Amino acid sequence: MAEGAFIRDVASFEGREVEIRGWVYNSRSSGRIHFLILRDGTGFMQAVAVQGQLPDRAFQAAGFAPQEAAVVARGLVRADRRAPGGYELELRDLEVLQGSPGYPLTLKEHGVEFLMDHRHLWIRSPRQHALLRVRAELIAACRDFLDSDGFTLVDAPILTPAAAEGTTTLFEIRYFDRSAYLTQSGQLYNEAAAMAFGKVYCYGPTFRAEKSKTRRHLIEFWMIEPEMAYCDLEQCLEVEERMVSAVVARVVERRRPELAVLGRDVSKLEKIRPPFPRISYDEAVEMLQRAGHSIKWGDDFGAPDESYISQQFDLPVFVLRYPAACKAFYMQPDPARPEVVLGADLLAPEGYGEIIGGGQRIHDLELLQARIREHGLNEANYGWYLDLRRYGSVPHSGFGLGIERTLAWMAGLEHIREAIPFPRLLHRIYP
RNA sequence: UCCAGGUUAGCUCAAUGGUAGAGCGCCCGGCUGUUAACCGGGUGGUUGCAGGUUCGAGUCCUGCACCUGGAGCCA
Numbered sequence A: 001m002a003e004g005a006f007i008r009d010v011a012s013f014e015g016r017e018v019e020i021r022g023w024v025y026n027s028r029s030s031g032r033i034h035f036l037i038l039r040d041g042t043g044f045m046q047a048v049a050v051q052g053q054l055p056d057r058a059f060q061a062a063g064f065a066p067q068e069a070a071v072v073a074r075g076l077v078r079a080d081r082r083a084p085g086g087y088e089l090e091l092r093d094l095e096v097l098q099g100s101p102g103y104p105l106t107l108k109e110h111g112v113e114f115l116m117d118h119r120h121l122w123i124r125s126p127r128q129h130a131l132l133r134v135r136a137e138l139i140a141a142c143r144d145f146l147d148s149d150g151f152t153l154v155d156a157p158i159l160t161p162a163a164a165e166g167t168t169t170l171f172e173i174r175y176f177d178r179s180a181y182l183t184q185s186g187q188l189y190n191e192a193a194a195m196a197f198g199k200v201y202c203y204g205p206t207f208r209a210e211k212s213k214t215r216r217h218l219i220e221f222w223m224i225e226p227e228m229a230y231c232d233l234e235q236c237l238e239v240e241e242r243m244v245s246a247v248v249a250r251v252v253e254r255r256r257p258e259l260a261v262l263g264r265d266v267s268k269l270e271k272i273r274p275p276f277p278r279i280s281y282d283e284a285v286e287m288l289q290r291a292g293h294s295i296k297w298g299d300d301f302g303a304p305d306e307s308y309i310s311q312q313f314d315l316p317v318f319v320l321r322y323p324a325a326c327k328a329f330y331m332q333p334d335p336a337r338p339e340v341v342l343g344a345d346l347l348a349p350e351g352y353g354e355i356i357g358g359g360q361r362i363h364d365l366e367l368l369q370a371r372i373r374e375h376g377l378n379e380a381n382y383g384w385y386l387d388l389r390r391y392g393s394v395p396h397s398g399f400g401l402g403i404e405r406t407l408a409w410m411a412g413l414e415h416i417r418e419a420i421p422f423p424r425l426l427h428r429i430y431p
Numbered sequence B: 001u002c003c004a005g006g007u008u009a010g011c012u013c014a015a016u017g018g019u020a021g022a023g024c025g026c027c028c029g030g031c032u033g034u035u036a037a038c039c040g041g042g043u044g045g046u047u048g049c050a051g052g053u054u055c056g057a058g059u060c061c062u063g064c065a066c067c068u069g070g071a072g073c074c075a
Helices: A007-013 A056-064 A112-117 A126-147 A187-197 A233-254 A256-261 A266-270 A281-290 A303-311 A365-374 A379-387 A403-411
Strands: A017-029 A033-039 A044-050 A070-079 A087-098 A172-175 A178-182 A199-207 A220-229 A278-280 A317-320 A337-341 A343-348 A353-361 A396-402
Touching (some): A007 A017, A017 A044, A017 A087, A033 A056, A033 A070, A056 A087, A126 A220, A187 A199, A187 A379, A220 A403, A233 A396, A233 A403, A256 A266, A278 A281, A281 A303, A281 A317, A396 A403
Parallel strands (some): A278 A317
Antiparallel strands (some): A070 A087, A220 A396, A317 A343
């Protein structure tokens, strides 16, 4: 009786007979010898069917099994340097559970639209498989870092009664007999949680109904958002650079084979260590003006501006103290220069741009009320939020890290649409 | 919403205004070590849609739809 095994572990089964339950990734045949590349979710492995070494029924099946047929393969694990991966399965039996000819994704090139229409099948391919494994590692690394650093996970709601920030376009939905909105950030709820637990984070999807059509925008994307009570901007930045460095190091350590499949130059990631360089918004504007960008003090950065700044550094770079007018209403003004806020964006290197936005929040009740009015927001919607400034308000800070943008940088992607299993884009909500 | 490029076989792409093709897929056959296997044969088209110019349009013109890239907006 053959033992069940995963392809990931076959090296430890050398010389033994195992059963692999998976799918046919590709097959070749020379008549009396068939080669099947099997995949089982943990890896890819060549299986060889030699006439006479397995029942005729199974040998025939090996010759006819179409691409992506579900198969249960039993055989002897052998080291063989002719096999991709170094080990192969010498088949003793093969059962085809189900399959159909004409699998849409051949091993040749396909266009973006065709691949996106078949995203449900595309995620089976080696590159997408490697990428989504890196994504899983990235998320686990973020959570493990925070969990072991004294943070408590306190999830924020996805259905919200009003705009969190008032700046971006929200998806409006029916909530029984009234309107509600899909969350654009868990931050406001995080602030409540921080006053209850000290150091908290939330992890979940966020939704922006903006008609952005670029390689760095998704309509639905995932953010991890830490928030800390008794924390100023400086302390917040320190957490950010420690977290990003730890996460990069862990992905490089544990997902090196996947990064190799993706063709990522890992040496660039191995340089990511704190401290990260810091420039002020003022300096960034000067830098851009020297490079010929048409930007003046007070403007927010456009995509080419952000990209240029990030290309000037080998490490992620903090841009600090933006004009208050560019940022959300809750950002704490710099006491020394009230026209700028104690906030910072973190721009990933190699032109990838913003992966984190964050900073210190307003903790003074009257100032916050004034800002809500200045931004044309309805104070009635923020009653609970203002309560946080009435009952034990303290300086606090936090940030949000965009998972897909961070993954796009770490994996060296051309477009963010590959960084999430089923992307929602301006003109795409299928599959 | 704006700008640019594109739309030809299931897929990826060719085709001076003059007979619509290739590779892959799929089907049939061959091959006992293949590496996106290979070899032979077969299958496959309202050239995005609607008009127009022309003896003749995949090719030129107009409109529309859709795709891709970028901008703006934003993380």
